Amino acid sequence: MIPTHFSRRLVLPAAVTYGVFLLCVPKAAAAGFAKGLALCAESVLPALFPFFVVSSLIVHAPGNHLLAKPLVPLTRICGLKTKEAPLILLLSWVGGYAVCARLIGEALEQKAISRQEARLLLVLGCCSSPGFVIGCIGGLMLGNLQLGVLLYFLQISANLLSASVLWPRLRPVPGAALSPLPADLRPLSLPVAISQAMDSSLTVCGCVLFFRVAASALAAVFPLTGLPFAGVCALLEITSGCHAFAQLGGAASLYGICICLSCLGASVLTQIRQLAGQKLSLGLFTVSRLCNALFLCGEIRLCTAFLPGTAPAFTSLSERVIISSRLPWDSAFLQFCLLCAVLYKLCGKNYNVRYLVGLNKGKDAKNVQEKTVRN
Secondary structure, three states, X not given: OOOHHHHHXXXXXXXXXXXXXXXXXXXXXXXXXXXXXXXXXXXXXXXXXXXXXXXXXXXXXOOHHHOOHHHHHHHHHOOOOOOOHHHHHHHHHHHOHHHHHXXXXXXXXXXXXXXXXXXXXXXXXXXXXXXXXXXXXXXXXXXXXXXXXXXXXXXXXXXXXXXXXXXXXXXXXXXXXXOOOOHHHOOOOHHHHHHXXXXXXXXXXXXXXXXXXXXXXXXXXXXXXXHHHHHHHHHHOHHHHHHHHHOXXXXXXXXXXXXXXXXXXXXXXXXXXXXXXXXXXXXXXHHHHHXXXXXXXXXXXXXHHHOOOOOOOOOOOOOOOXXXXXXXXXXXXXXXXXHHXXXXXXXHHHHHHHHHHHXXXXXXXXXXXXXXXXX
């Protein structure tokens, strides 16, 4: 993670550079803003806004911990002793990284979890939602829903492996004093949940628009194609990065999408910083995403061999062979008879030759026998 004092010094030159790009290519910036709005309207808001509302209602509803009981043993093994941890982890895996950051930020602000537990929950729960991975990446970009399902579950297992590698730094301090969640904050009405979801959705859409405009401006100033263009898109925004890698085809598209899902991009990291709050440090989280990329690429390398697929083959024929002409039945029958007669003559000639040779051999043998008897 970049030190705070150094990152503050980069704010001024980065802002000036961004403004210069916008002035140099206003049409490209406007096109990027339009694409960002379309992305927010078609994908981001339909996928995130309902989950923001539902997750807020579930977290503040009585008896909510029954939903996350299957995850209690996992959280206990990881050292998460608070009652809210299994539910936060479950909703994070279902809702995606934005829901994960928002729930962790709220729990940290209300002192329901410690900072160490918040860092561990962020490493364990931060992933892309099943709607994005299975539906968008698997179904639309790669054209294989089975591969999308595999990617979704493998990214969760990569989170667990990354947390195990960084466990000495992420292990919660035992006996940390936490304040219980106040009783007056537990019930949450639907209007309040919708208002909070609107604020979070605006934050997410603002980040998407900002980095979409930046990607369009960079593409106009520095015309890149192929793998370099996909790498720049992945560095800025996860959706455009996955789409650019998917267009490459082959193994590059699959492993590039794995890197996008692991490293997330500047847009997602900005969203997580805003939703989780300034109290949560993202240093170890950034290191965990690099480990996540290595684990996810290794897992997908092992598992794709068991998925059905197709192998390209070269052929000089067209997709459909069409017969241009066909003989009439009478002509075909006469040719068949002629072919049979030719074969009969050839076979008969060979048979007669063999018969005469055998007959001559028999006469010679008889003559030799008669001569022997006379002698």
